[in-house]
Amino acid sequence: MTTIHLSSTGLKINLVSIEFPVSIETLKDGLDANYRSVKLKENTIFTWDDLGILGYSGDGEHIDSLTLELELDAFDFCPKTKFSGTFYFNDEEIINYYKTHKAEHIALFEGDDCGALVLNNMSAWFDVNDNRISAIEISTYEIYNRWEGIPEDKYSIKPLNEEEITFVDFGFKLSIIEELMYVKGLLKPLFDIHEFARWYKERDIDINEEGYEPIAEVEQYFKDLPIPKRLASEITEIYQDGGNDIYMNLSPFSGGAVEYWDIESAEDAKQFPNLKKATLCYAKDCVYDEFSALGIDAESL
Numbered sequence: 001m002t003t004i005h006l007s008s009t010g011l012k013i014n015l016v017s018i019e020f021p022v023s024i025e026t027l028k029d030g031l032d033a034n035y036r037s038v039k040l041k042e043n044t045i046f047t048w049d050d051l052g053i054l055g056y057s058g059d060g061e062h063i064d065s066l067t068l069e070l071e072l073d074a075f076d077f078c079p080k081t082k083f084s085g086t087f088y089f090n091d092e093e094i095i096n097y098y099k100t101h102k103a104e105h106i107a108l109f110e111g112d113d114c115g116a117l118v119l120n121n122m123s124a125w126f127d128v129n130d131n132r133i134s135a136i137e138i139s140t141y142e143i144y145n146r147w148e149g150i151p152e153d154k155y156s157i158k159p160l161n162e163e164e165i166t167f168v169d170f171g172f173k174l175s176i177i178e179e180l181m182y183v184k185g186l187l188k189p190l191f192d193i194h195e196f197a198r199w200y201k202e203r204d205i206d207i208n209e210e211g212y213e214p215i216a217e218v219e220q221y222f223k224d225l226p227i228p229k230r231l232a233s234e235i236t237e238i239y240q241d242g243g244n245d246i247y248m249n250l251s252p253f254s255g256g257a258v259e260y261w262d263i264e265s266a267e268d269a270k271q272f273p274n275l276k277k278a279t280l281c282y283a284k285d286c287v288y289d290e291f292s293a294l295g296i297d298a299e300s301l
Helices: 024-030 094-100 170-183 193-199 216-224 229-234 245-250 267-271 285-293
Strands: 003-007 010-013 016-018 036-040 043-048 053-057 065-069 086-089 116-119 122-129 132-140 237-239 277-280 297-300
Touching (some): 003 116, 010 024, 016 024, 024 053, 086 094, 170 216, 170 229, 170 245, 170 267, 193 216, 193 245, 216 245, 267 285, 277 285, 285 297
Antiparallel strands (some): 003 010, 010 016, 036 043, 043 053, 053 065, 065 132, 116 122, 122 132
16 A cells, blocks of 8 residues: 655655655655556656556656546546555645645645645645545645746836926826837836736735726826836827727726726827827817817817
């Protein structure tokens, strides 16, 4: 019978110490049984049919994780029998531990509702169906950092070392950002709300819950974002549409039928000498006449 121990001293399989990635030769010392292997795309799966165990390998020689199958599956690479050994977590049988200590489980990744046990740098993750454990995966545990891969200062507002435009109307500024950032690619970084939510560390921004209304931190980002005065001459027209990237990043699920970002004054247009046309869907009625008075052709979308 296979006996697996996960404790403060590490992982042992039948008294053989294991650290992932583990060579297939080392694992053979612990799992004293025949195995077969199947190549699937970039991975190789090692199967111990008589033990109910799967091993996943990226290079075909070292096992990155082990899965104990507690229910039979129809895939060719799956074991022909269920795992019938014992698995201990700190000397307590792990299946019973799952039944009595569910509240102590942690999430290994976003959306994980199955739970896992973690000790040192090892984890045992439960795959649960109908409140039954169907499989247990043993692997190295890596802490999930939602901001990993995003430069720490990517969305930090930095002061300009040049003259910047001062806006009196936030709705008008958003239309300028749409043109300079998303249409012309002249304003960096290109803002992405999903990346911003991962990057932001002050609190968890849940876009699925909050994306139906303006997200305060996103609005504040655009309010604080400086725009160099030298880019003013690049603006020849503004085009508002509910599906503009700027609005989809402010409130991705609003559907565009909102009044949060109406232009209330055309005063800022005086700073854009080449602005000749404005197509509007978020603007007060008086703004059309103000644009016309400035020689700007303004029409409703």
